[in-house]
Each structure stands twice: as structure tokens, then as C-alpha cells.
Amino acid sequence: xxxxxxxxxxxxxxxxxxxxxxxxxxxxxxxxxxxxxxxxxxxxxxxxxxxxxxxxxxxxxxxxxxxxxxxxxxxxxxxxxxxxxxxxxxxxxxxxxxxxxxxxxxxxxxx
Amino acid sequence: xxxxxxxxxxxxxxxxxxxxxxxxxxxxxxxxxxxxxxxxxxxxxxxxxxxxxxxxxxxxxxxxxxxxxxxxxxxxxxxxxxxxxxxxxxxxxxxxxxxxxxxxxxxxxxxxxx
Numbered sequence: 498x499x500x501x502x503x504x505x506x507x508x509x510x511x512x513x514x515x516x517x518x519x520x521x522x523x524x525x526x527x528x529x530x531x532x533x534x535x536x537x538x539x540x541x542x543x544x545x546x547x548x549x550x551x552x553x554x555x556x557x558x559x560x561x562x563x564x565x566x567x568x569x570x571x572x573x574x575x576x577x578x579x580x581x582x583x584x585x586x587x588x589x590x591x592x593x594x595x596x597x598x599x600x601x602x603x604x605x606x607x608x
Numbered sequence: 609x610x611x612x613x614x615x616x617x618x619x620x621x622x623x624x625x626x627x628x629x630x631x632x633x634x635x636x637x638x639x640x641x642x643x644x645x646x647x648x649x650x651x652x653x654x655x656x657x658x659x660x661x662x663x664x665x666x667x668x669x670x671x672x673x674x675x676x677x678x679x680x681x682x683x684x685x686x687x688x689x690x691x692x693x694x695x696x697x698x699x700x701x702x703x704x705x706x707x708x709x710x711x712x713x714x715x716x717x718x719x720x721x722x
Binding site: 530540542547555587593597598600602 | 640642650651652653654657697699701707708709710712713714715
């Protein structure tokens, strides 16, 4: 959706390095989400946030961290503790009980 | 917690045929059920959704039916075309500890052959 911007589109991580994926939305959505998708697989929830300065762990939060300092922004950091970070990362946003709309994703690979 | 099962995992049809994908869920309090289409390498896109106060919703060749008693809902695509080939995900909105989140099915890979 045009209102959700993820950057970069492609990202390479060196061993032991933390990297941060950006997600910005201008849809005035309250809630934001991060998902991981491995090839040929479904969507797994990493973290989600329903209001500023509050976020919850999803099903696979280990090795990841987030912040929600502004309503429009929900960056995801993939830490060196995540030993298998290669995946397609999708950010989404929604109103409290509305449909989620996704960004175009970031492909993360290990160098 | 909520559990969403989606079937079949793969579906192959001839162009012009209908395709049906079914999802079952466990939480009877769930009341919102969207369907997403994901083309290869792209983001999931919402194609249709339904709330629990209706039993069916249609949008051109796509329809969704909901059976709240049996806790299942289905996506129906009629007159399939090659461009319908994609992975389709169902989802269920669930509430836990004051937070809502979508629980996704594992996906159905639909192939429409000319």
C-alpha cells in the first residue's frame, strides 16, 4: 500500500552485526506489526504495537527488538542473537479492529 | 490461543473453473476474517473480508462465506484466470490480554492453468 514505506528493499548483514529495518506509515493507523516470511512459508508475527510507547512480543520475538516512539514509525532491529536472519520481513499497520495493510517488504540476507 | 487451519495447501485448476479454499478457527469470540493474496516476491494484499454479522460477501468473481456455528469460512473464486495464480492466506482477528492481532493460516498455493 502506498501509505506504508519499508526501507531498505534489500539488506545484507555481516556476522555479529545488528541491523535496523525501517517502517513508516502515513495512514494514521494506531497499530503496527512486524512479520517474518521464509521461502514458501506463511507469516510469523515478530512484534506488534497498538499504541505509542507500547509493544508486545509475537510468536518469534527472540533475537529481535522494536521501538514505537512515534505513531508513524515502528523500526525493527535484527540483533546478532538472531542466528538465522535470512528472510523476507513485512511490516503492516491497521486501525484497532480493521484490516492490516502491508508494506513492500525488506529482504535480509547474511554476507 | 486461536488456531487457524487452512486447506488445501496447494490447489491446481483449469482456467474458467472455480476454486474454493477453506479455513477453520477455534475461538468463537473472533469476529473478523480477512483474505489476502500474495504474488511471488510481493506483499500480501487484502482481497476481501467479512465480519461475523454477515454470512456471505461478494466482490465480482470473489466471495467469502462464514459459518460461525461451525467456525469455518471459505474463499470462492469463480471463472478463474491465470492471474489468479498466487498464494492465498486466510486470517482471524483474535483478542488476547487486551490486544488484538491477526492469526494467519499457512496459505494455499493456487495454480490456474490456461
